[in-house]
Amino acid sequence: MSVNLSSGPGPSEGSTPGPHHDLGEIHNWTELLNFLNHTLSECHVDLNENIKRVVLFVLYLAIFVVGLVENLLVICVNWRHSGQTGLLNLYIFNMAVADLCIILSLPVWMLEVTLDYTWLWGSFFCRFTNYFYLANMYSSIFFLMCLSVDRYVTVTCHSPIWQCHQHRIRRAVCAGVWFLAAIMPLPEVVHIQLLEGSEPLCIFLPLETYNTWTQVVSLSTTILGFLLPFPFIAIFNVLLACRLRRQGQSEGWRYSLLVCGYITVFVICWLPYHVTLLMLTVQGIYTSLPCYLAHLLYFYYDIIDCFAMLHCVANPILYNFLSPAFRSRLRSVVVHYLPKDQARAGAQASSSSSTQHSIVITKEGSPLTLANAHPLPNPNSQMSSGPPTLDSAIA
Template sequence: MTTGHSSTMGPGPTESSSLKLFGDLDDLHNWTELIHFFNHTFSECEVKLNENVKRVVLFVLYLAIFVVGLVENLLVIYINWRSLGRGRLLHLYVFNMAVADLGIILSLPVWMLEVTLDYTWLWGSFFCRFTHYFYFANMYSSIFFLTCLSIDRYVTLTSSSPFWQRHQHCVRKGVCAAIWVLSALIPLPEIAHIRLVEASDPMCLFLAPFETYSTWALAVTLSTIVLGFLLPFPLMVIFNGLTVYQLYRVGRPEARRHCLLVCAYVAVFVVCWVPYHVTLLLLTLHGDHIYLHCYLVHILYFFYDVIDCLSMLHCVANPILYNFLSPSFRGRLMGAVVHYIPKEKARKGRGSSSSSSTKHSIVITKEEAQTN
């Protein structure tokens, strides 16, 4: 497992980085026992895997996710910010989810450079902790907002409570504030054990006391899996499924489209997070709790970085699924684009394309009306 941002949730760094590190850090832990553990784990077999190729692939993946995710989430934040000003507070969860995804995206250059430098940390002790904290807080926020959005859609569709009709906007604001506070608190126990190790090459690592290391690693991993997947995923499936059922029951024409979107929501969440959590759990349990074949351990350690990187594809998928596939959002996006077209160009083209311009304006107006 790497020393990258999500490696702190697992049992430790890569075997090569760890062994390179131990010779310079005898005063931190009982390194003799730790070295014995890694020697026992990795000396039974040898798997030839090309670290240089992996670094190049990771760099390209990080860069692609960063560029695409940055553009998408900035557009979503801007368009939904304009909508919030017009009283469309149903978009509040989408707006906050985009802010959280943007926070994850903004941390990618650090992990990208860290991979390129063979996991050498060059940004000091404060940023060692802060960057990890910033990533984890935004990761939990994004997942929680996604879950609350699924619940809110069903409640809004089915509730006839006068209290909800009067106070739904205040409830949404309170829930969003609570999510940010909760997401800020959850990573603190883990961040307390992240340290900058000043070896020949500085490294940012999860270093709990050696005597309780396995317990801490397992506790952090289980909390990550429960809070990041086992709780939100069933809630998403249940409430999205209930929403689709309700739409079919009342004969709404958008029921089939929403059913397909729900399938896409579930598929993306599973593809992004199941491989990550399964790999994380296996690597954490290996050694003290279960014994995996050494070939499997090598492969899991090697591909953990790639799986971790691919989990961040949700920052690219969320804007598409929850915004760009919506006719309402596309209408508001086109309205914003038309608003910023230079007036001189608009006047020049008005004579030759007046009929098409009029038709386009009508489409935008209809889309705006549907969202009010």
């Protein structure tokens, strides 16, 4: 039996036929699955495809609405304050762009699910839509990995060379990530085809060397999308949290909790997807899964893949909205676009709150002053030349 292999959400998430099958009698996605899963006919599993399509549509819609608002806010705030915030926000900005691109592809998958995976947009968009999704999926994960490493380097590295050239290095890294993400989906996309019929299907269809290509694509997706970035994300975040706690930083415990959130969310979003993908890859090539389990994996694969896209909703919350600095910048953007009277009242309220905060901070020191609410220099600024501190790592 051939393997169920994904090339993105929706159409390419299903079994793919071997090279000797006659595809002329296949007219829709349900018939294709029945045709491909003939070896699973030993057991009968009563699963309702209509309920599955409704659940998928609702999940796609919820992720689309929430993710669109969140990532647009992140992009708007970081773009407006690009000259005032730290260079680490360059990774956050690019990650939000990648997540937004994934979100913008969801209406295609939503409509396709509603039409029982019938593809309406022709052969070119069959490949391009899957390529667009995969490229942005890889870039989002890699920017998250780069952010985790750079946060640790920013706090621990005191080299003058790094301090002078860190902005160039980060920009070069971002350009490299986009380049790698652009070429990595190609081995999979070249085998995505439009299966013609009364109801066309867009699927992964490597007819001549199916087993070889499915193994290569599945393993490369798991290695590049999970096994490679996850250790970097986990190890460097844990190292940074331990270092901050050893130094007695007041934000050390808070960052430790954030690290737990970073790791947990990444595992919840991506581990079920890659485990399922690998199980379906080995099914029929190296071993045969129990019939009932194989049926469940094929049925729930689309939903598991949909849950993987929750990272587009979780990333803005973990890396932006939980940051006091980001919330402050967001309030300033909101005040800027309010009508004049409301903006003036909001500015006065913010000024009053800031003044009171300054009194509380400086009252503990010897002089009482309202001149500066930030007793430590802000190394996040491009103009800063002082040693890196916690602000540049987690602001």
